[in-house]
Structures are given as structure tokens and as C-alpha cells.
Amino acid sequence: MAIVAATPSVQAETLPKRANAFVQFVKVQPLGVVAFFIILLYVVFALGARWIAPFDPEAIDFAAMLSRPNAEHWFGTDQYGRDVFSRIVYGARTALAVGILSAVSGCTLGALVGAASGYFGGRIDNFIQRIVDIMLSFPIIVLAMVVVAVLGKGNIGGVDTNLIAAIALPIVPKMARVARASTLSIVAMPFIDAARAAGFSHKRIILRHILPNIIAPYLIMVTAFMAQAILLEASLSFLGLGVTEPTPAWGLMLSGTSADFYQTAPWMIVFPGLAITLAVFAFNLFGDSLRDWLDPKLKG
Amino acid sequence: MLWYVIRRLLLVIPTLLGVAIAVFFLIRVMPGDVVVVKLRADGAAVSEETIQAERKRLGLDKPLYQQFIDYMGGLPRLDLGKSLWTGEPVIKEIALRMPVSLQIAIMAGVIAVLIAIPLGTISALYRDTWIDHTVRVIAVSGLAIPSFWLGMLIILALLTLFNWLPKIGYVPIWQDPLTNLAVTIWPAASVGYRYAAVATRMMRSSLLEVMREDYIRTARAKGVWTRLIMRRHALRNAMLPVVTVIGLEFAFLIGGLVVTEQVFNINGIGKLFVDATARGDFNLIQGLVLLIATIFVLVNLVVDLLYGWLDPRIRLR
Numbered sequence: 001m002a003i004v005a006a007t008p009s010v011q012a013e014t015l016p017k018r019a020n021a022f023v024q025f026v027k028v029q030p031l032g033v034v035a036f037f038i039i040l041l042y043v044v045f046a047l048g049a050r051w052i053a054p055f056d057p058e059a060i061d062f063a064a065m066l067s068r069p070n071a072e073h074w075f076g077t078d079q080y081g082r083d084v085f086s087r088i089v090y091g092a093r094t095a096l097a098v099g100i101l102s103a104v105s106g107c108t109l110g111a112l113v114g115a116a117s118g119y120f121g122g123r124i125d126n127f128i129q130r131i132v133d134i135m136l137s138f139p140i141i142v143l144a145m146v147v148v149a150v151l152g153k154g155n156i157g158g159v160d161t162n163l164i165a166a167i168a169l170p171i172v173p174k175m176a177r178v179a180r181a182s183t184l185s186i187v188a189m190p191f192i193d194a195a196r197a198a199g200f201s202h203k204r205i206i207l208r209h210i211l212p213n214i215i216a217p218y219l220i221m222v223t224a225f226m227a228q229a230i231l232l233e234a235s236l237s238f239l240g241l242g243v244t245e246p247t248p249a250w251g252l253m254l255s256g257t258s259a260d261f262y263q264t265a266p267w268m269i270v271f272p273g274l275a276i277t278l279a280v281f282a283f284n285l286f287g288d289s290l291r292d293w294l295d296p297k298l299k300g
Numbered sequence: 301m302l303w304y305v306i307r308r309l310l311l312v313i314p315t316l317l318g319v320a321i322a323v324f325f326l327i328r329v330m331p332g333d334v335v336v337v338k339l340r341a342d343g344a345a346v347s348e349e350t351i352q353a354e355r356k357r358l359g360l361d362k363p364l365y366q367q368f369i370d371y372m373g374g375l376p377r378l379d380l381g382k383s384l385w386t387g388e389p390v391i392k393e394i395a396l397r398m399p400v401s402l403q404i405a406i407m408a409g410v411i412a413v414l415i416a417i418p419l420g421t422i423s424a425l426y427r428d429t430w431i432d433h434t435v436r437v438i439a440v441s442g443l444a445i446p447s448f449w450l451g452m453l454i455i456l457a458l459l460t461l462f463n464w465l466p467k468i469g470y471v472p473i474w475q476d477p478l479t480n481l482a483v484t485i486w487p488a489a490s491v492g493y494r495y496a497a498v499a500t501r502m503m504r505s506s507l508l509e510v511m512r513e514d515y516i517r518t519a520r521a522k523g524v525w526t527r528l529i530m531r532r533h534a535l536r537n538a539m540l541p542v543v544t545v546i547g548l549e550f551a552f553l554i555g556g557l558v559v560t561e562q563v564f565n566i567n568g569i570g571k572l573f574v575d576a577t578a579r580g581d582f583n584l585i586q587g588l589v590l591l592i593a594t595i596f597v598l599v600n601l602v603v604d605l606l607y608g609w610l611d612p613r614i615r616l617r
Contacts, residue, residue, distance in 0.1 A: 134322045137315070137596045139555035142573070142589055146326055149577040149585050231446055235559045238448055239574050254449060262452075262459050269456060273449035281444035 025293055032289025038282035045092035053086035057248040066265045076267035078253070084267060088275045090248040095279060098164060098233045098243070103225040106168035110175025111218055115210050117176065118183030119202070129180070132173040140170035144232055148241045163242055167232050171225050178221055182214040220291045227283035234276045250276045304608045312601050319593040324371055326589075327582055328364065335360060358384065358583075380587035385579050390587035393572065400470045401561070401568035404484050405553055408492035413546065415496040420503025420542070421535070427508065435500065442497020447556040451490035451563035458486075470567065487564045491556040495549055502545040507538040540610055547603030551596050 026033050045052060055073075061081035069076040075084035117128040135143070147166035154162035186192065187210070195205050234251030236242030243249035253272035261268055335354050355361045362370075374380065380390035423435040458464055466483045473480040510516065511534060519529045554570075561570035569588065576584040 130318060131322070134315070134318045134593075137319060137551070137593050137600075138589065139551040139558075139592060139596070141555040141558055142592055145558075145573065145577045146585060146589060149580055149582060150327055152580075227444075234446060235448065239559060239562060239577075241574070241577055254452065262456050266456055266460075269449075269452050273446070273452065276446055276449065277441075277444045280446075281441070284443060285440075 025289075029289035029293055032286055032293070035282040035285035035289065038278060039286060042092045042096060042279055042282075045089045046096045047093075049090045049093050053083070053089040055083035055086040057082065057087045057090040058246045059083075066261065068265075069267055075271045076265060078265070078268050079261060084253070084271055087248040087253060088250065088271060091250045091253065091272070091275065092279075094243055094247060094249040095230050095233060095276075098167065099226045099229040099283075102164045102167035102229045102233075103171065103222050105164065106171025106229075107175045107218060107222045107225060109168070110172040110221075111179040111211065111214060112206075113172065114176035114179025114181075115183045115206050115214065118180040119187055119206055119210060121187075125180075128176070132176050135170075135173040136177075138170075140228070140232060141235055143170045144236060145239075145241060148236065153244075160243070163233070163236070166236070167229050170232075171228070175218075175221050175225075178217050179214055182217050183210055186210055186213050216294045220287060220294060223283060223290055224287035227280045227287065230276065230283065231280050301608065305605060308601060308604050308608075312597060315597050316594060319597065320372065320375060320590060323586055323589050323593070324368060327586055328367070380590070381583040383576075383584045384581045385576075385584070390584050393584060394569070394587060394591060397568050397572050399472065400484070400566055401557060401570060403473065403480075404488045404491070404561075404566070404568070405550075405557060407484060407488035408495055408553055408557075409546070409550070411488060411492040412495035412499055415492075416499030416503055416542070417539075419496075420500045421507060421530075423500070423504045424507040424511070432504075435504070439497040439500045439504075442493050442500075445493065446559075447491045447494055448559040448563050450493055451487060451560050454486050454490060455563070466564070483564075483566070487557070487560050487566060490560050490563070491553055494556060495546075495553050498549050498552075499542055499546055502542050503538065506541045507534060510534050510538045513537075536610065540607065543603055543606050543610065547600045550599045554592055554595065 049057075059082065061077070064073065064077050064081040066079060067073050067077045067081075073083050073085065075088065077083055078087075113128060117125045144166040147169055148162065151162040151165065153160055154165075192205065192209060195209050200208075233242055233249070234254075237249045237251030238255045240255060243252050245252065250272045254269060335351055335358070352361070360367070371381075378391050380394075382389055383393050386393065419435055419439075423432045426432050455465065458466075466486055470483060471479045516529060516533055519533055520526075557568070558570035558573055561568045562574060569591070572584070573588045575581075576588060
């Protein structure tokens with residue numbers, strides 16, 4: 001049935017040499033470098049939020065309610081007098097944390113499933129691929145909302161693990177497709193035959209011989225899915241199904257009563273949306289550049 | 301062609317069956333307990349007996365296979381159970397909200413195709429000029445801007461420029477087309493932008509690829525007008541991948557609609573889904589997920605049929 005168009009094959013020689021890798025990347029992918037610096041800015045925001053944000057993102061100050069952007073409040077304040085810029089800086093922490101955790105867990109699970117599917121082949125492969133087909137016929141946000149509805153809210157160490165699961169689940173089938181395609185080209189290679197002949201277990205062959213060889217598509221997909229995860233988290237939070245108040249999150253800043261302030265405080269709508277758009281844009285662009293650079297065959 | 305249509309139609313049945321089974325297990329096999337989530341939502345103290353009684357009322361105390369038989373038995377009769385919140389049949393709740401969402405989705409699709417095909421073609425024809433660059437920037441932004449935020453920006457613009465907002469109520473198009481369009485055009489534009497962006501990119505790259513083919517060079521060499529080459533040889537071949545992308549992206553369109561309906565306060569399928577999720581109304585969720593996946597499968601069936609119509613070689617495979 002449906003076979004993914006991209007059939008990546010990753011060989012050692014396609015990976016650029018490490019020494020001048022960075023210089024080469026800058027030369028070939030100038031847009032990727034721009035995207036990289038935008039991402040870096042967000043990472044700095046996320047890690048250094050405490051020192052960068054001029055105000056406490058949760059501090060309510062009714063005296064400064066709905067102020068226009070000014071020298072003190074760069075992006076203005078919201079209906080509780082909370083500083084919009086500070087909330088965006090802290091929001092980067094939420095977006096990146098949820099994004100990384102869900103993209104990495106979704107891609108890792110997807111890579112394992114895809115590698116197993118490609119390695120075992122036959123009936124197992126067929127069965128897994130049918131499930132993948134079916135999962136791909138649900139829009140990602142629909143799948144995520146079902147998980148949110150069934151699992152409710154979970155909390156381990158201040159992180160809503162169920163939200164992570166909800167965002168990671170739609171990534172699994174997509175990654176499984178790509179990982180399977182890569183695995184198929186690796187399984188055909190002599191060193192896998194050698195490993196089989198040496199009597200290694202299936203587990204060892206998949207974990208030690210196949211997975212390290214699909215690391216390039218894995219990295220590319222993680223970056224690309226970061227964009228999707230950030231967008232999904234923002235959408236869920238906007239709907240009131242993701243991150244909850246008072247935690248600063250970009251999608252949450254756009255939700256609920258902020259719509260009552262279209263005319264009186266448009267900055268409450270413009271800046272958080274820009275933060276989401278720029279982040280998604282940067283991760284998409286960086287993912288594309290990384291793909292073109294690491295594995296031109298994935299282009300499509 | 302007839303055989304091709306019949307074969308494609310028959311292939312849809314196992315897929316839909318698979319979707320129905322997947323929906324059933326997706327909701328029941330996950331480690332959460334819907335009843336507990338629903339009743340103890342805000343940390344409310346609910347006794348174990350109440351939870352058991354609620355389970356019994358919903359038929360969740362029956363063994364899994366019995367639940368499955370009931371569920372599958374209801375499907376052919378379009379019996380999807382009753383909403384846990386309103387007590388109305390799920391199918392009725394859905395039918396009530398379907399027209400507005402369907403209309404917006406179709407309008408978004410039409411807007412996207414009307415924009416994407418000419419824009420992608422122009423971009424490919426004027427490759428690497430400022431026209432091409434502008435089109436590509438517009439298209440790339442379409443992939444990054446969340447549709448709900450675009451909707452908010454549209455509202456903001458309407459308010460600032462015209463001090464006007466579309467009315468909230470929905471009037472069927474055959475009753476009052478103008479009022480209807482004044483309400484639906486904005487959400488259609490917000491979700492259509494992403495759709496148009498994806499299709500434009502595909503149109504551009506696919507046309508560039510086709511233009512490199514030998515038969516185009518042959519046509520040029522024998523002196524055929526560029527316009528005729530485009531119409532007869534290039535566009536028709538370049539449309540194939542675009543049609544595929546339009547089908548695949550339809551899922552994204554519905555996803556975007558789920559969020560965007562909230563922005564425009566449209567009482568459609570998306571809003572119903574969000575409310576159902578927030579209330580843990582899992583019968584309704586089950587019905588809606590089934591509906592959305594079915595639409596996706598059917599749209600892709602139409603795409604396959606279009607494909608066969610555009611490219612006769614495919615019918616014979």
C-alpha cells in the first residue's frame with residue numbers, strides 16, 4: 001500500500017567530516033544559520049528566563065493593567081497587569097520543554113517501532129504498517145485531544161506528562177514510516193548478515209547495529225517535529241486543554257479572555273502569536289537545512 | 301475506469317473497519333479511566349460506589365468483547381450511542397453542527413486551490429525572480445503561522461479598519477447567502493492559508509520538475525506556443541502531486557478548523573469536539589473521531605479517483 005516517498009539511505013561517507021562541518025554548513029545553508037540563531041535566542045530565553053525577564057511572569061499588578069508597550073513594559077501588560085514580554089520569555093521555557101520532551105519521546109518510540117517493523121518484515125511488518133496507516137488517518141490534533149480526554153492531567157515533577165504523551169503520540173507513526181524505510185536499506189547490508197551469522201539476538205541487532213545507522217533521519221525528524229510539537233502545544237493550550245494558568249505559555253496567553261481586549265490591548269494578541277510563529281518557522285527552516293545537509297536524498 | 305472505481309471503493313471498507321476498531325481501542329485501552337477522569341476532574345471526592353454506578357450506567361462494566369459487539373453492531377445503523385453530557389444521540393449532535401463546518405472546510409479548500417495553482421505556476425515560470433521569492437516567502441510563512449492566530453489577526457484587522465465584526469449566528473447559505481458568507485469567509489481564509497501554502501509549494505516544485513522533461517523540450521523544439529505547452533503538457537502532469545497533497549492536507553485542514561472555530565465562535569464540529577474533550581464526553585469523542593477519520597478516508601478516495609482520471613496509466617495498475 002502506501003509507501004513513504006522518502007527512502008533515505010545513510011552511509012558513513014554521506015555524513016560530512018566533523019572538523020570543518022560547521023564552516024561547511026554556514027556556506028551551504030545560510031538560511032539554516034539564521035534559523036539556528038533564532039532557536040539559540042529561544043534557548044537563551046528558556047535557560048536564562050530569570051535574568052532576562054524584567055518582571056515576575058505571574059506577578060499581578062492592577063496599577064499597570066493593560067498598559068501599552070512602553071519603556072518599562074516592552075510588549076505591554078495584560079488584563080492582570082502581568083508583563084507580556086516576561087511571560088513570553090518564560091513561555092519559551094514551557095514551549096521548548098514540552099517540545100523537546102514530546103519530539104524526542106515520540107521519535108524514539110517511532111524509531112524503535114519502525115526499525116522492528118523493517119527488521120522483522122513479513123507479517124509483523126504488515127501488521128505494524130496497517131496500524132500506522134490507520135493512525136495517520138487522524139489529524140494530529142484530534143489524536144492529541146483523544147489522549148488528553150482519556151488520560152486527564154498528569155503531573156510528575158511539575159511536568160504534565162500526559163500532555164507530553166498527547167503531543168508525542170501523533171509523531172510515532174510518522175517517525176515509524178521514516179525509520180522503517182531507512183531500516184529496509186540497512187537490513188540488506190552485509191554487516192547485518194554477519195551479525196545474524198554470529199548468532200546475535202534480534203534485540204542486539206536492532207539496538208546496536210540498526211538504530212545507530214538511522215541516527216541522521218532521527219535527528220532531522222526530531223528537529224522537524226519540534227516545530228509541530230510547539231504548534232500543537234500552543235493549539236492545545238489555546239483550547240484550554242494543554243498548559244494551565246498561571247504557567248506562562250504562548251498559546252495560553254492567546255486564549256480565553258484575551259479576545260475581549262482586541263481593541264483595547266492588541267499587543268496581548270500580536271506578541272505571543274509572533275513568538276509561536278517565529279519558533280515554528282525557525283525549527284521548520286532548521287530542520288529543512290539539516291535534512292539537505294545531512295541527507296540530500298530525504299529531500300522531497 | 302469503472303473497474304478502477306469499484307476496486308478503490310472496495311478498498312475503503314477494510315480501512316474504515318480498521319479506523320472504527322482503532323477508535324474503540326484508542327479510548328478504552330489507554331491507561332486512563334474515563335469515568336474517574338470525568339467524575340474526579342477537579343479533585344472532587346467521589347465515592348467508589350458512585351464511580352461503579354456511573355460505569356454501569358454507561359455500560360462500561362460489561363466485558364470488553366461485549367462492549368465491542370454493541371459498538372460494532374450500532375455502526376451500520378449509525379447508532380453511536382448517546383452524549384454523556386446532553387443525553388441526546390451522538391449522531392443528532394453531530395448532524396446539527398456538521399453543515400457549518402463542512403461549508404467552511406470546502407470553502408477553505410476552494411480558496412486554497414484557486415490561490416495555489418496560479419501562484420505556484422507563476423512562481424515556477426518566473427523562477428528566481430523577485431516574484432518567485434515573494435511567493436515563496438508567503439508560502440513558507442503559511443506553514444508557520446498558527447491558523448487560530450491568523451484568525452485573531454483577521455478579527456483585529458476587521459475591528460481596527462472597519463470597526464465591524466461578523467455576526468455570531470449561522471444562517472444556512474440557501475436562506476441568506478450574504479449573511480452566511482460574511483460569517484464563514486473569515487475562518488475559511490484563516491485555515492485556507494496553510495492549505496494554500498502547502499499546495500503552492502508543491503505546485504511550484506512539481507511544475508519545475510515537469511518542465512525539465514524531454515517531451516516539453518520536444519514540444520518547444522517543434523515550435524509549439526508556450527501557452528499551449530503549459531496547458532496541454534505541463535500543467536496536467538504537474539497537477540498529480542498537487543492533488544495528492546491536497547488530499548493529505550485535508551486532515552490538517554480539519555485539525556485547523558477544530559481550533560479556529562473557537563476563535564470565531566462558530567458552533568461547528570470543532571467546537572463540539574473541544575467541548576466534548578473538556579467534559580470527558582467520550583461517546584461524543586468516539587463519534588467525532590470516527591467521523592473525522594471517515595471524512596479523511598473518503599477525501600483520499602476522491603483523490604485516488606481524480607488521480608486515475610488525470611493519469612490513465614494509474615487505472616491499469
